[in-house]
Amino acid sequence: MPDTSDLFAAALADRYRVERELDALYGGGDSVSGGQAARELARAAERPASGRSEARAVANTDLCAATLWRLSRGELGGAPQAIERLRRRGPGDSPESLTSNTVCAALLEAKLAAASGSAGAAAALDRLDALIRSGPGGQRNGPPVSFTLSPAYVRSTVGISPVGFEDFVNLEVAHLRERQGDRRAALEAVRRRPYTYHLTDYLALHLREEGRLSALTGDRSGAVRAYQHYLALRSDPEPALRPGVEAVRAELAKVAGNP
Secondary structure (H helix, E strand, C coil), rough: CCCCHHEEEEEEEEHHHHHHHHHHHHHHHHHHHHHHHHHHHHHHHCCCCCCCHHHHHHHHHHHHHHHHHHHCCCCCCCCCHHHHHHHHCCCCCCCHHHHHHHHHHHHHHHHHHHHHHHCCHHHHHHHHHHHHHHHHCCCCCCCCCCCCHHHHCCCCCCCCCCEEEHHCHHHHHHHHHHHCCHHHHHHHCCCCHHHHHHHHCCHHHHHHHHHHHHHCCCHHHHHHHHHHHHHHHHHHHHHHHHHHHHHHHHHHHHHHCCC
């Protein structure tokens, strides 16, 4: 059985793989790196875990992230089994781990139902939306709390928790609401974003989507405000991001009525 230091090292390694993947999905990060990280996480999730609850928590985080990547790429295989596994309880599971698994299962279920055209897609999205509205927020510089992507990664020696679900699930809710045809609900969802004292993850994507949805729903001033904030964040973009920045600049000019 691995000792605590081995589990900690493995958790840290997987944490950075998760962050690479999420950055590719929501932060404009490199998709090749994100895909490689997702494949590594998928392999790690299938490795036999010890009976320790910490090891199971790490494995479930790997499974959550790997399945999220595949669903976001339209690959539905394995998702039902992942959802079932995340909802399965084990001896010694912490409240934080159980909450994390519950939120991830709800997210995967909503995405799978929408992608497969399931009759239960609307109900699955409502469950996810209610959960993200009522759940506690994650912390990044304190004790482990529920609602973080992997409580197993949080250790007092690190003092910083990984990305919280609230950093990106509202983006997913907004996408699924718009897919239902409810743009106003999508806009409300994308405006539900966290602010912390030193970090707000994926803010640029939130702002870009807020600007687009504001314009589509007739909120001209909201669109201008969101687009201007986005462009301030992207004032000196890397070459790979420049086309997107120029597209937003053009949209801002259109919404603001500039020639």
